[in-house]
Amino acid sequence: MAAQRGQRGGPGRKSAESAAPVGSGAPAASEVTTPMPAVDEQRARSIPEAAVARLAVYLRVLSAMAEQGATTVSSEELSSSAGVNSAKLRKDLSYIGSYGTRGVGYEVDVLVGQIERTLGLTHNHQVAVVGIGNLGHALANYGGFPGRGFPVAALFDVDEDLIGVPVGGLAVNHIDEIPLVCAQRGISIGVIATPPAAAQAVCDRLVAGGVESVLNFAPVVLQVPEHVEVRKVDLAVELQILSFHVARRADDDEETEPAANGQAKGVDRVVIGR
């Protein structure tokens, strides 16, 4: 198998793309020998990945509702505001426990509290932003990051001219200092906003600094040790997906059109269905 080039991928490394932290997680040991003790423990593990993402959304909607003075909310209300099916919402909430009252609904405060606890938002997570370019600058200035609880505690870049310059009230450090600074400041989440070529090296340094969660904006598949969690946000991919839907729509229209003479269009078989 011609390695096509020193493809990175050392031992114990996994590649991460598309934010699918499938992890190695043992297939949910359903039959745990535990009789039925803690109502808390063992919860987290069994929550479907997809549900976790939605919980974050529910939390935002709930916070907004709380601000407007709502004290209770039904699954119907909450689900429609969150843009999901009410049954799905109830099932999602059931993963974190039963905090609703039949015939009444959910108490907003309680729900907010439980979701925050589940998502581990009860304490802050120091964030480091690497790559103070356009995007990095924007991120650093977000100020505490949306939703709070994620204070930006470190900034890094290679550009010597930026070192020491305060961005959003925080001085920029050189990327060589990543391991040291991250360890010192207890950074738990690293955000990579560098050019693709630098991403892997930066990621390695973050990991060396003890960071176990990375949010990657660079269009590269990062190679990381098993225990590191990577989520990815890829502008190009998002746009291309939208492009795909535009194209699909166009195809549909064309197809439905009555005319269509010779139709020598090279399109072979994008149309899978039958």
Add this chain to the structure above:
Amino acid sequence: MAAQRGQRGGPGRKSAESAAPVGSGAPAASEVTTPMPAVDEQRARSIPEAAVARLAVYLRVLSAMAEQGATTVSSEELSSSAGVNSAKLRKDLSYIGSYGTRGVGYEVDVLVGQIERTLGLTHNHQVAVVGIGNLGHALANYGGFPGRGFPVAALFDVDEDLIGVPVGGLAVNHIDEIPLVCAQRGISIGVIATPPAAAQAVCDRLVAGGVESVLNFAPVVLQVPEHVEVRKVDLAVELQILSFHVARRADDDEETEPAANGQAKGVDRVVIGR
């Protein structure tokens, strides 16, 4: 159910969150009273949503390989570089046709061409960025947008001081002009980078201007007509998901604490040296 407040949700509107353009699916006929006899079975078309996202990744990897002079590639090579299982890669590729040669692999050029065609990248998609704040500014300056094929052709903001000011070589227009300008310039993708409160109004204007694909960075669930596609990128949600995993890990450790004679499970602590 009390609409909680003028919760937008007019007729023919759907809510969109979590970048799950479920658009297709069956829920479309929820209102229609067609319980028994499935009207159209023809709607089966389309490539799995998840596969589309991966195709975009394969495309990037392939482009990089092509630049390095590779002419053919095996599913094994490509999949490992893309961070996926090789079987999944082959299945994904099979959705767009059979362009591989057994015993040999895929011709890079051909594959690139076919994926581009499938994703509708054979022609440009004009992009409009609304909200020229930190993020919008960064997006506008991305210059043609990553991967090219997505030229930024219009910029909008409410701030009078910004109107007319050139950002990334393009003058900013007022958001009231969105419908007109979008129609004139044939914008096909709208990017919302405004504060949450303004997002829905902006989205409505984009739709009025004929935009059918929206990339939303604002933390809100947008309500859009059936035919509009929405993808969402939510910083806060991403961070919270990471937070969840950090918390889960912490719980696990705590849980495993009593026992385990130093014999950890997987490959922990891997030396980054490559």
Add this chain to the structure above:
DNA sequence: ACGATTTTGTGCATGTGTTCACAAGTGGAT
């Protein structure tokens, strides 16, 4: 006190996506 009404929580069926495993082509060696 009790039934009508509301809304949660969940078992089950359905659907979608992932992985396995292998037959079927392909090129090169003999």
Add this chain to the structure above:
DNA sequence: ATCCACTTGTGAACACATGCACAAAATCGT
């Protein structure tokens, strides 16, 4: 010409996610 090593393409098993439908609580009205 035949065999062999290799790699694709895909049927089928499996795993996960979604949505339905309804019994189980809880409240309210009479």
